[in-house]
Amino acid sequence: MLSVVPTPITVRVPAKVNLHLSVGDARPDGYHELVTVFQALSLTDDVTVVAADDPAIEVKGEGADEVPTGPENLAWKAVRLLAEHCGRDPENPGVRISINKGIPVAGGMAGGSADAAATLQAVNQLWRLELGRDELSELAGKIGSDVPFSLQGGTALGTGRGERLVPVLARHTYHWVIALDREGLSTPGVYGELDRLRADNGNGRIGEVEPLLEALASGDPRQLALLLGNDLQSAAVSLRPGLRRTLRAGVQAGALAGVVSGSGPTCAFLCTDSDEAVRVAAELSGAGVCRTVRVAHGPVPGAKVVSEEPAHRPTPPQVHA
Numbered sequence: 001m002l003s004v005v006p007t008p009i010t011v012r013v014p015a016k017v018n019l020h021l022s023v024g025d026a027r028p029d030g031y032h033e034l035v036t037v038f039q040a041l042s043l044t045d046d047v048t049v050v051a052a053d054d055p056a057i058e059v060k061g062e063g064a065d066e067v068p069t070g071p072e073n074l075a076w077k078a079v080r081l082l083a084e085h086c087g088r089d090p091e092n093p094g095v096r097i098s099i100n101k102g103i104p105v106a107g108g109m110a111g112g113s114a115d116a117a118a119t120l121q122a123v124n125q126l127w128r129l130e131l132g133r134d135e136l137s138e139l140a141g142k143i144g145s146d147v148p149f150s151l152q153g154g155t156a157l158g159t160g161r162g163e164r165l166v167p168v169l170a171r172h173t174y175h176w177v178i179a180l181d182r183e184g185l186s187t188p189g190v191y192g193e194l195d196r197l198r199a200d201n202g203n204g205r206i207g208e209v210e211p212l213l214e215a216l217a218s219g220d221p222r223q224l225a226l227l228l229g230n231d232l233q234s235a236a237v238s239l240r241p242g243l244r245r246t247l248r249a250g251v252q253a254g255a256l257a258g259v260v261s262g263s264g265p266t267c268a269f270l271c272t273d274s275d276e277a278v279r280v281a282a283e284l285s286g287a288g289v290c291r292t293v294r295v296a297h298g299p300v301p302g303a304k305v306v307s308e309e310p311a312h313r314p315t316p317p318q319v320h321a
């Protein structure tokens, strides 16, 4: 009898930073209406899926210990949703998933969303579903507000919960220094803290998004730096006061500007060019204000298949007796 060696599929997927994150009031469903500009950065996770009788998930790399491997893992949610969508058994999807994390966990850089997006893309190919971009994006939005952007990548304007996207013209590659904190922050916790701060003292709001879109079209990082803004920053700083020091240290080290990424606690610093980013990263890493520092650039593409190789390549062919 002939059996086919299962072919694993690996998808690489980027982190994101919010260049602009304007948060409206809480809606009746508990979500906040957003106007945000996402940019996909070159910190990535790799997600590999392979057909297997015993479904399982394994997580390696940056912060792997903090990532659940059960049904709460967003990659599992993606597999179950796709199985339901195409009439397979969601309890027994016959897929094994391996995640190699380079995106900080609970860092406000959409790592879990990235893994869900990568899994949608990979399983779409594994099961030869041929779902198009719009259909995958609709499924992505059911998993989490950030998941459609992780699929799409680039630079995009997000509205609604953040799931409705329009691509944005970004003329330039931007160079970032990313400061990772010692411990994550909970996204609902940070939104809740913002509501509390606003109820207590009417906490200020960042301005309109149009000037930032113009700065992106001009391609001038100095202009963009002046316009980075995040309504969640005050809430993240309120929960993690040490971030104030981190933000100051990045600018003192020579970054054009710094901003808390999404719900934090990761801070992103925009630099004039790649050499300057390396220099700022070295100085910031010596300042003792964060766990570790990375250099990244953006925009980069969204979730993308990077390999479709045989799992164990004994010697070709892929079919054995």
Ligand SMILES: C[C@@](CO)(OP(=O)(O)O)[C@H](O)COP(=O)(O)OP(=O)(O)OC[C@H]1O[C@@H](n2ccc(N)nc2=O)[C@H](O)[C@@H]1O
Residues within 6 Å of the ligand: 018, 021, 030, 031, 032, 033, 034, 036, 107, 108, 109, 110, 111, 113, 143, 144, 145, 146, 147, 160, 161, 162, 187, 188, 191, 261, 262, 263, 264
């Ligand atoms: C803050 C942002 C900014 O891009 O990113 P992160 O910092 O998490 O990466 C996002 O809004 C996070 O999106 P995501 O992490 O996908 O959130 P979801 O799973 O959809 O929602 C988790 C919880 O966050 C809160 N939430 C999320 C999105 C939104 N527009 N309003 C909200 O209030 C709700 O409490 C919700 O229950």
Ligand SMILES: Nc1ncnc2c1ncn2[C@@H]1O[C@H](COP(=O)(O)OP(=O)(O)O)[C@@H](O)[C@H]1O
Residues within 6 Å of the ligand: 066, 067, 068, 072, 073, 074, 075, 099, 104, 105, 106, 107, 108, 109, 110, 111, 112, 113, 115, 116, 184, 185, 187, 262, 263, 264
């Ligand atoms: N594949 C995954 N990778 C990382 N975290 C995950 C994943 N699936 C579920 N989670 C959970 O989601 C929480 C938020 O993680 P993450 O998406 O990395 O951060 P953020 O929402 O701040 O961008 C984590 O604390 C973890 O418990």
